[in-house]
Amino acid sequence: MEQYIHNRFDKDEWIPRGAEVDAIVERALAYAVAFLNDVWECDTLAFWASVDSNDVYCWMQEDAPALAESVRKKNLKQKFHRRLTERLYLWGQAETMVRKMPPLDMQSILAQSDEKSRIEVVKKYIDEKAYVDTDRWQFGQGDEDEDDYADDWDDSDEDDGYEDFAIETIASEALRIVVGRQKTKSSQTANSTPPFxxxxxxxxxxxxxxxxxxxxxxxxxxxxxxxxxxxxxxxxxxxxxxxxxxxxxxxxxxxxxxxxxxxxxxxxxxxxxxxxxxxxxxxxxxxxxxxxxxxxxxxxxxxxxxxxxxxxxxxxxxxxxxxxxxxxxxxxxxxxxxxxxxxxxxxxxxxxxxxxxxxxxxxxxxxxxxx
Structure with a gap:
C-alpha cells in the first residue's frame, strides 16, 4: 500500500505546475483518503473521530514529499485540512450511527444478499431512525478566499445535491463498518504470526x-x-x-x-x-x-x-x-x-x-x- 501511495502521489507529473490550487488540494485529499483507508479499522468505533489531520500531513511529508511540499509552498495546508475535515465529519457520523445501532437493525442489513440492497436498508435506517447532519455550509462560507467544499455542488440542478452525496457517503461507510465488525466477530482463526x-x-x-x-x-x-x-x-x-x-x-x-x-x-x-x-x-x-x-x-x-x-x-x-x-x-x-x-x-x-x-x-x- 505504501509503495502504491509513493508511486501514485510522489511522481512529478502528479504535482501540477501552474495549475489551479484546487488540483493540488484534491491530490493531497486523494493521498489522505488512500492512506486512511489503508490504516482503517472498525473494532474501536472511534477511528474517524480520532483522526488527526496533522498526523496525516506528516505521513504525506514522509511518503509523498513532493506533494506535501507543493501544499506547503502554495500555502494550502489550511484548505487541505478543511477539505479532509469535511470527509472525516461524514465518516464520523457513520461511526457514531453504527455505535448506537440496535443489533436487530444490523442483522436486517446483513440479511440482504447484495451490497446495493444493503445500502438501501442503511439509507432507510438513516431516514427513519438516525439523525445525520448534512449541512453543506458548516465548513466555510462568506469570505471570497475561504474554501467551501459545498462549492462543488453550487452548479447542481437540484438543491439537495450535496445532501444526496452526504447521505450516500455516510451510508456507504456505515455499511463498511457493519460488515467489517461482522467479519471480525466471525473470524476466530489463529494468527499465523507467532506472538514473539x-x-x-x-x-x-x-x-x-x-x-x-x-x-x-x-x-x-x-x-x-x-x-x-x-x-x-x-x-x-x-x-x-x-x-x-x-x-x-x-x-x-x-x-x-x-x-x-x-x-x-x-x-x-x-x-x-x-x-x-x-x-x-x-x-x-x-x-x-x-x-x-x-x-x-x-x-x-x-x-x-x-x-x-x-x-x-x-x-x-x-x-x-x-x-x-x-x-x-x-x-x-x-x-x-x-x-x-x-x-x-x-x-x-x-x-x-x-x-x-x-x-x-x-x-x-x-x-x-x-x-
Whole structure:
C-alpha cells in the first residue's frame, strides 16, 4: 500500500505546475483518503473521530514529499485540512450511527444478499431512525478566499445535491463498518504470526543497548533494515523500538507478548518533583517517558514493534496498534483524569518471576533516534 501511495502521489507529473490550487488540494485529499483507508479499522468505533489531520500531513511529508511540499509552498495546508475535515465529519457520523445501532437493525442489513440492497436498508435506517447532519455550509462560507467544499455542488440542478452525496457517503461507510465488525466477530482463526520471535543474532544497536552505560534509561528507534536479518520484514512498520530489559523477561518471553492496550500513567519518582507521565507498552517490562514516546508513536501507523534486548538473546514482539483510536483514547483519558488518583509507583507494577525475583518496570526517559 505504501509503495502504491509513493508511486501514485510522489511522481512529478502528479504535482501540477501552474495549475489551479484546487488540483493540488484534491491530490493531497486523494493521498489522505488512500492512506486512511489503508490504516482503517472498525473494532474501536472511534477511528474517524480520532483522526488527526496533522498526523496525516506528516505521513504525506514522509511518503509523498513532493506533494506535501507543493501544499506547503502554495500555502494550502489550511484548505487541505478543511477539505479532509469535511470527509472525516461524514465518516464520523457513520461511526457514531453504527455505535448506537440496535443489533436487530444490523442483522436486517446483513440479511440482504447484495451490497446495493444493503445500502438501501442503511439509507432507510438513516431516514427513519438516525439523525445525520448534512449541512453543506458548516465548513466555510462568506469570505471570497475561504474554501467551501459545498462549492462543488453550487452548479447542481437540484438543491439537495450535496445532501444526496452526504447521505450516500455516510451510508456507504456505515455499511463498511457493519460488515467489517461482522467479519471480525466471525473470524476466530489463529494468527499465523507467532506472538514473539527469539533470536541470538545481533546488530549494531543491539550491541549498543547491551554495552552502553545509558541504555538502562534509554530506548532506541531504528529502521527495519538495521534490524538483524531474521527480524527484517516481520512488522508492517518502517521502524522498531529497541530496549534493554532484565534477562528475567527474556527467560519468560511469553510474558512480553501479553498485551491489552497502550496505557498512560503518572509515575511518582524520587524527590519533590512532579510525577512523570509515561506510556506502558505490553506488560510491565518497560515504561516510556510520554513526552519522548509521543513523537515515536505518532510515526507508527499499524503496529508497535519492540525488540527487547537481554545479555545473550533478544525477543521481538509486534503489538497491535490503532494509531488514531489509541492516541485519541490516551489523550482523552489524560485530559479527564485526576492526576493524584492515577499516580503510581514502579514497585506497584513489579513482576514476580518463577525464581522468586521481583523486577520493576524499566523506566526509559531518553530516546536515541537512529533512523
Amino acid at each position: 520471535i527469539e533470536t541470538t543474532d545481533t546488530c549494531a544497536v543491539i550491541d549498543e543497548a547491551r554495552n552502553s552505560l545509558t541504555s538502562a534509561t534509554t530506548f532506541y528507534m531504528i529502521d527495519d533494515d538495521s534490524m538483524p536479518t531474521c527480524l527484517q520484514g516481520k512488522s508492517r512498520e518502517k521502524r522498531s523500538i529497541v530496549v534493554k530489559v532484565s534477562d528475567h523477561w527474556l527467560d519468560n518471553p511469553s510474558r512480553l507478548s501479553a498485551f491489552e492496550e497502550l496505557e498512560h500513567r503518572f509515575v511518582r519518582v524520587t524527590g519533590n518533583v512532579a510525577p512523570l507521565s509515561v506510556f506502558a507498552v505490553g506488560t510491565s517490562a518497560v515504561w516510556f517517558d510520554a513526552q519522548k514516546a509521543m513523537d515515536v508513536f505518532r510515526l507508527l501507523r499499524h503496529e508497535i514493534p519492540v525488540l527487547y534486548v537481554g545479555s545473550v538473546k533478544s525477543v521481538f514482539v509486534v503489538y497491535s496498534y490503532s494509531h488514531f483510536a489509541d492516541l485519541g483514547r490516551l489523550w482523552s483519558k489524560t485530559m479527564n483524569a485526576d492526576l493524584c488518583s492515577r499516580e503510581v509507583t514502579l514497585q506497584q507494577f513489579a513482576t514476580r518471576f518463577p525464581d522468586g525475583s521481583v523486577v520493576a518496570p524499566a523506566l526509559k526517559r531518553n530516546v536515541v533516534d537512529l533512523t
